[in-house]
Amino acid sequence: MSSHNGTRQFVRLTLNQRIQHAIMFISTILLTITGFMLQADQGFIDLFGSYAEDVFEMRSLIHRIAGVAISAVCAYHLYYIFTTEEGKSWAVDMIPRGRDGTDLVQNMKFMMGLRKDRPKLARFFYMEKVEYWSVYIGMFLVISTGVIMWTEWIWPVFFLDVSGAFHLGEATLAAAAIIVGHLFSVHYSPHVYPMNRAFIDGMIGEDLMKDEHGEWYEEVLEKEKAHTENSDRRHFSSDRRMSSPDE
Amino acid sequence: MKGALTVTLKISTLLFLYSLAASTYAEVEGMCNMCHKYPGFGIIEKKTDEQSHDRLRLFYINDDLFSASYHGKIRCFSCHTDVDKIPHNDLEPVDCGTDCHILEPSVNEQFSHKSIVDDLRKSAHGAEGSRHEDKGDLPVCKDCHTNKTYHLDVAQKDANISLAVCEECHVSKGFVKYFYEHIGYRIEKRRNSKEVVALCSTCHADQELMDKHDLHAVSGFSSTFHAKAISYGDEKVANCLNCHAPYEEGFSPHRIMSWKDNASPVSIKNKLQTCSQSDCHKGANNSFATVSKIHQAPDMAELLTIAKNRLLSIADPAAEVIEAAEAEKEANKAAGEDGTTDETSDGAAEDTVEMNTPFIDPVFHALVVYGINLFYKVIIALILGFFIFHRCLDLYSTMRNPHHEES
Numbered sequence: 001m002s003s004h005n006g007t008r009q010f011v012r013l014t015l016n017q018r019i020q021h022a023i024m025f026i027s028t029i030l031l032t033i034t035g036f037m038l039q040a041d042q043g044f045i046d047l048f049g050s051y052a053e054d055v056f057e058m059r060s061l062i063h064r065i066a067g068v069a070i071s072a073v074c075a076y077h078l079y080y081i082f083t084t085e086e087g088k089s090w091a092v093d094m095i096p097r098g099r100d101g102t103d104l105v106q107n108m109k110f111m112m113g114l115r116k117d118r119p120k121l122a123r124f125f126y127m128e129k130v131e132y133w134s135v136y137i138g139m140f141l142v143i144s145t146g147v148i149m150w151t152e153w154i155w156p157v158f159f160l161d162v163s164g165a166f167h168l169g170e171a172t173l174a175a176a177a178i179i180v181g182h183l184f185s186v187h188y189s190p191h192v193y194p195m196n197r198a199f200i201d202g203m204i205g206e207d208l209m210k211d212e213h214g215e216w217y218e219e220v221l222e223k224e225k226a227h228t229e230n231s232d233r234r235h236f237s238s239d240r241r242m243s244s245p246d247e
Numbered sequence: 248m249k250g251a252l253t254v255t256l257k258i259s260t261l262l263f264l265y266s267l268a269a270s271t272y273a274e275v276e277g278m279c280n281m282c283h284k285y286p287g288f289g290i291i292e293k294k295t296d297e298q299s300h301d302r303l304r305l306f307y308i309n310d311d312l313f314s315a316s317y318h319g320k321i322r323c324f325s326c327h328t329d330v331d332k333i334p335h336n337d338l339e340p341v342d343c344g345t346d347c348h349i350l351e352p353s354v355n356e357q358f359s360h361k362s363i364v365d366d367l368r369k370s371a372h373g374a375e376g377s378r379h380e381d382k383g384d385l386p387v388c389k390d391c392h393t394n395k396t397y398h399l400d401v402a403q404k405d406a407n408i409s410l411a412v413c414e415e416c417h418v419s420k421g422f423v424k425y426f427y428e429h430i431g432y433r434i435e436k437r438r439n440s441k442e443v444v445a446l447c448s449t450c451h452a453d454q455e456l457m458d459k460h461d462l463h464a465v466s467g468f469s470s471t472f473h474a475k476a477i478s479y480g481d482e483k484v485a486n487c488l489n490c491h492a493p494y495e496e497g498f499s500p501h502r503i504m505s506w507k508d509n510a511s512p513v514s515i516k517n518k519l520q521t522c523s524q525s526d527c528h529k530g531a532n533n534s535f536a537t538v539s540k541i542h543q544a545p546d547m548a549e550l551l552t553i554a555k556n557r558l559l560s561i562a563d564p565a566a567e568v569i570e571a572a573e574a575e576k577e578a579n580k581a582a583g584e585d586g587t588t589d590e591t592s593d594g595a596a597e598d599t600v601e602m603n604t605p606f607i608d609p610v611f612h613a614l615v616v617y618g619i620n621l622f623y624k625v626i627i628a629l630i631l632g633f634f635i636f637h638r639c640l641d642l643y644s645t646m647r648n649p650h651h652e653e654s
Contacts, residue, residue, distance in 0.1 A: 056479035111640035169623030
């Protein structure tokens, strides 16, 4: 089914969040390509022919520009979650809780056919929380080691080698996790084939909302109901077709 | 009439044979082309104890290529001084320090490579400078100077305007072209970094040869950033010679020294200056330069073996290298403290002490890096394994409940 199936659409990602995501994924793609070019073997390098030297120079420049961009968006995200209502709501909903463990067990049972229904998952379920907080650890490591390698002339080689090992290891882990864990689960998944369009228009369809975020769906409806009752009391009627969880 | 013709032919034949016989055993100068102009002119050297297979040696000289080469203006006998008869089978190898029969134009004296040959002899690659007793494998001039037809490369470039300017004053076009190519080729790099690395690796990456000379084969270089940049054709990054014999810092490949020699650009004393030379690591500090090893020796695998042996309390010969390096650092440090170094007057002794302090045990270094790599291998396998498992279950549940998905 499509990520937008259903009679109603809900706001999954705001414009601000989508811009952060866009800068993040464009930078990540560029960083991954230009970073792994340093691990390429001679056969791949030879494909560039006489342009190889220019390609290498551009590689270095693009890697640094994308590194700065992703660092900036990370810094902004910290500012965003501490200072804006939207950001605070996001961060609070991302905080791991005991229920995530139960969700994991129940969801696995459901997927194995040992349980009839999928558990009602919150706005962010365990997998999304793992991915989100992994980005904090990953970003801390790659940015700090990247800065060390960028200022190589002031560090002993021990720190440079350790930084290089962490930078490469974390980048490999991130790239693999994004491809297997994020890209295939969130985008190229039978639930949302061919992709979850939330990262483009920010919306999620009612069907997917119910299936993957049952608890959140009910919370939104509760809020909406309360909001409608308040509006009725103020003789205000609305035929809204969309709801935002952050309202 | 017929008798006169017969007599003439006989006399001619005798004169020809006489002249051939005379040239064969006496003056052969100027006759090199008589034989060496033929493509395919050569011999097959039969295999010997030292040579595992038959070898074809071609002696053909292409006149055009030779005259366009570095030595194109030099006569054969200037270098092949012991050729005095035809055939000449048992010639000594050419001595590049021989005086050439041309004048060095800046001082108008006979030109020679003698000073460079002397430098090479005293260098780590030479019979005098090499610390190892076996001098048989030391490189000779021809091992590095493969004598390509350099001048033709330059001639292919668009040099017409420059040549036209020179020809305004200098009458001989041949001289102008030769001089232009001579200077022009030296302005450009004669070998790119890839070729330099390949050339040095011919010997220094040969494990067997290095073992024979008690040296460590260069094994870690290929995994460095320098090597990767070179493999992309980056000419700004340092190749072997930029560190071991930088012309910019007054060194020369002909005077290359062991890193253990205090005068070497890669000695602990000079590393900082070498790393921070122009266009490289400007602003590099002591901790970066003095403990940096672009190609670690012993390499990572050897270090891990040493670590394993240390844990098992087994003596390892490779550990001697580390112990020797540590002993040398201690000696340098002690010398600096005693004020016995020759730079005490300008405070360099203090630097020497400082340079030796941030030393990290290479075995510990290797273990930490190995540990990080291993950690990531394990963690990546575990995380991806979980993701893939979760994904497979998700697909399984979707296949099991297609109607649920379609709803």
